[in-house]
Amino acid sequence: MSSTPDPLLGPADIRELAAALGVRPTKQRGQNFVIDANTVRRIVRTADVRQDDVVVEVGPGLGSLTLALLEVADRVVAVEIDDVLAGALPATITARMPERADRFALVHSDAMQVTELPGPPPTALVANLPYNVAVPVLLHMLETFPTIERTLVMVQAEVADRLAAAPGSKVYGVPSVKANWYADVRRAGAIGRKVFWPAPNVDSGLVSLVRRAEPVKTTASRREVFAVVDAAFAQRRKTLRAALSGWAGSAPAAESALVAAGVSPQARGEALTVEEFARIAENRPTDKKPADNKEHGQH
Numbered sequence: 001m002s003s004t005p006d007p008l009l010g011p012a013d014i015r016e017l018a019a020a021l022g023v024r025p026t027k028q029r030g031q032n033f034v035i036d037a038n039t040v041r042r043i044v045r046t047a048d049v050r051q052d053d054v055v056v057e058v059g060p061g062l063g064s065l066t067l068a069l070l071e072v073a074d075r076v077v078a079v080e081i082d083d084v085l086a087g088a089l090p091a092t093i094t095a096r097m098p099e100r101a102d103r104f105a106l107v108h109s110d111a112m113q114v115t116e117l118p119g120p121p122p123t124a125l126v127a128n129l130p131y132n133v134a135v136p137v138l139l140h141m142l143e144t145f146p147t148i149e150r151t152l153v154m155v156q157a158e159v160a161d162r163l164a165a166a167p168g169s170k171v172y173g174v175p176s177v178k179a180n181w182y183a184d185v186r187r188a189g190a191i192g193r194k195v196f197w198p199a200p201n202v203d204s205g206l207v208s209l210v211r212r213a214e215p216v217k218t219t220a221s222r223r224e225v226f227a228v229v230d231a232a233f234a235q236r237r238k239t240l241r242a243a244l245s246g247w248a249g250s251a252p253a254a255e256s257a258l259v260a261a262g263v264s265p266q267a268r269g270e271a272l273t274v275e276e277f278a279r280i281a282e283n284r285p286t287d288k289k290p291a292d293n294k295e296h297g298q299h
C-alpha cells in the first residue's frame with residue numbers, strides 16, 4: 001500500500017530547501033524556522049482557523065506554517081521581508097500543494113509598511129513572528145486590519161507573558177495594555193526550542209487574541225490613549241502623578257487629570273486597566289493635546 005507523503009515540511013525538507021536557496025538564517029530578522037509538522041498543525045488548531053477564513057501570516061519563511069494554514073483555510077496571504085525567502089515561497093507552495101496554490105498570495109514587504117492586502121479583507125492573523133519586532137508588528141496588524149477577528153502568534157515566552165498579563169502583574173506593561181486595547185488576550189501554550197532550526201536560545205509561547213466585541217468606550221483617540229500608557233510606563237516605579245507630569249505639563253495638572261478620571265494620583269501604571277488609561281487621556285489638559293502628533297507611527 002502506498003501512502004501519500006506529508007505535504008508539510010519536516011527537518012530534512014527544511015535543510016534541503018535552505019541549502020538549495022543558500023539561506024543562512026539571521027538573528028536580525030528573527031529567522032528561526034519550524035521543522036516539525038505537528039507543531040504547525042497544533043498552531044493552526046489552536047488558532048481555530050476555519051475553512052472560510054482569510055488568513056494573513058507575517059514572516060512565512062520557508063513555508064512551514066503557511067502550508068499548514070493552506071490545509072485548512074480557503075485563502076492565505078503571507079507578508080515576507082526577505083528577498084530570497086519571498087522569491088522562493090510560491091514555488092514551494094506549488095510543489096507541495098499544487099491543488100491549493102491558487103489560494104495563496106505573497107506580499108514581499110516589511111510587515112510594518114503594509115497598509116493593504118490583495119483580495120478580500122483578512123479575518124485571522126496567524127504567525128510565528130520575528131522575535132525582535134513581534135510586538136510592533138502585532139499591534140500594526142491589529143490596527144491596520146480591523147477585520148482580523150482571531151489572532152494566534154508565536155513569540156518569545158517572556159513577550160507572551162507580557163502580552164497576556166493582567167493589571168497588578170509584575171510583567172504587566174505597555175504591550176499588555178496596548179494589546180488589550182484591541183483584544184481579549186490569553187496565553188495559549190508553550191513551544192520548546194527543539195522544533196526550530198536554528199534552535200533559538202529562548203523558549204516560545206503562543207498568544208491568542210480575540211478582537212473585543214465592543215471597542216473600549218472613550219472619546220479619546222487610540223493615539224491619545226497610547227500616549228498616556230507610554231508616559232506612565234516610561235517611569236513605571238513612579239506614581240502616576242509624577243510619571244504623567246510631562247504629559248500633563250506639571251505634576252498638579254497630572255493630579256487634576258487623574259482625579260477627574262477617578263484614578264488615585266498615587267497609583268502606578270501597572271495597576272491600571274486600559275479603560276482607566278482611556279479615562280485619563282480624556283482628561284488631558286486641553287493645551288497639551290496637540291503634542292500627540294509627534295507619536296505618529298509608534299506603538
Ligand SMILES: C[S@@+](CC[C@H](N)C(=O)[O-])C[C@H]1O[C@@H](n2cnc3c(N)ncnc32)[C@H](O)[C@@H]1O
Binds near residue numbers: 032060079081
Ligand atoms: C521566526 S521566522 C518564522 C518563519 C516561518 N513562519 C516558520 O514558522 O518557520 C520569522 C520570519 O519573519 C520574517 N521577517 C522578519 N522581519 C519581518 C518584517 N518586518 N516583515 C515581514 N517579515 C519579516 C523573517 O525573514 C522570517 O522569515
